[in-house]
Amino acid sequence: MEDEGYYLETDLDFSFTSTATDRTFTSSSARSSLARSSLTLSFNDRLSTATTPSTTTSTTLHHRRQDPHWTAIRAATTLSSDRRLHLRHLKLVRHLGTGNLGRVFLCHLRDCPTPTAFALKVIDRDALTAKKLSHVQTEAEILSMLDHPFLPTLYARIDASHYTCLLIDYCPNGDLHSLLRKQPGNRLPVSSVRFFAAEVLVALEYLHALGIVYRDLKPENILIREDGHIMLSDFDLCFRADVVPTFRSRRFRRVSSPPSSPRRLRRSRRGGCFSTEVTYEREEIVAEFAAEPVTAFSKSCVGTHEYLAPELVAGNGHGSGVDWWAFGIFLYEMLHGTTPFKGGTKEQTLRKIASSDDVAFPLELDEEGINKEAKDLIQKLLVKDPMKRLGCARGAQDIKKHSFFDGIKWPLIRNYKPPEIRGLVKKSTKAHAGHVTGVSSPRRRKWLWWALSNLLRSKSLKGSNSKIQSNNNYYHYVGKSYNASRKRA
DSSP states (O other): OGGGOOOOSSSOOOOOSOOOOOTTSOSSOSSOBOSOOOOOOOOOTTSOOOSSOEEEEOOSOOTTTTSHHHHHHHHHHHHSTTSOOOGGGEEEEEEEEEOSSOEEEEEEETTOSSOOOEEEEEEEGGGSOHHHHHHHHHHHHHHHHOOOTTSOOOOEEEEETTEEEEEEEOOTTOBHHHHHHTSGGGOOOHHHHHHHHHHHHHHHHHHHHTTEEOOOOSGGGEEEOTTSOEEEOOOTTOEEOOOOOEEEEEEEEEEEOOOSOGGGOOOOBOSOSSOOOEEEEEEEEEEEEEOOOTTOOBOOOOSBGGGOOHHHHHTSOBOTHHHHHHHHHHHHHHHHSSOTTOOSSHHHHHHHHHSSOOOOOOHHHHHTTOOHHHHHHHHHHSOSSGGGSTTTTTTHHHHHTSGGGTTOOGGGGGGBOOOOOTTOOOOOOOOBOOTTTOOOOHHHHHHHHHHHHHHHHHHHHTTOOOOOOOOSSTTEEOOSOEEEEEOOO
């Protein structure tokens, strides 16, 4: 199939005689999306709508600018006569699948000494209605804005003849829906659910900070990269709104282990005289930044029926809260293997969503020890009144504080080791296993404790007053005030 990769810039033919498809982009989703939105977004300066052949290559300083993919793109554009990337520079390998707007192909850059895989989304503008053309505009504009580890990178946009081609990341591990179908009972262990949910939460937080409401969260749209981390896909149902960032700081007390400097302790006597237990209350100052599009509003009924929020089904208008409802459905499906309001038909499912009944949990799964924190989080996300739903006020910041995510070091989330689950083939990396995936081996724990004790001993000998701080979220700063109290039995 290697010889099928060359195409001229005019009268393009992206058809293949082979019928082989790849599970990265399924040709027919298990749950198809409903009618699409009619919202039209204008292109920015970097996205030309000209019908003549044109190429747009991102010049933004991207977080992955040292990635081999960017190196290959820069090399190809440097060698190009007009310093632009063209379709003739791409070598198509195989057809991956067909989506709502176009077809997706696996491709490489020609004559690249180190072949790097890309996904090329090909959209035939002549075959689309005006409404679907607006979806193309929406997706292209949003892709050009993204710069995040768990979201796709738009390496180039190529307009040639009546085609629009988007060059993005290729995810060889397929989508999360296919991965779930390979698990016993179509569900994942709690530790694996926590890993995927944390990464999806961070991706949604980034989108909302840009004023983007996703509206199509489901396992089919969550792709798995070669390193086992996630990547959200399909942004044609999104809409944008204004967002006003907020910042606040607050004080609270937390029970903790003794601080490293005894001179900062203040002891107090409590209880009886036979107690030997000592605990310390540490006062912390937490500064939090939140950027949630609370004023977002749309009346378009779009999305996948099992994931639609009640306010979206009612058609009275909805905002960013639909993403947090879908996040609760997503958690439920990963834990239980099905969605909570699923009926025999789409109409029955929508009626269950619109009813006043609360979410129910299967009794047999409760007996198997399904995580109580996960159940509590789902109940708070699947509140049918969006004004009372968790996340609708301060977005992901409120959800991160839930006990289900306790122990996660959010700034390090991209370096956590993905879980070992059936059907997931990961490229070997040096990521560490943290609070998301479970406990490390006894030998590794022994070595970490030895290293930590030596570090603390050296700091004590130097008389340093510095403290080892551990961030619990992106904007967490530990204060220097400690109160020590003695509890008595």
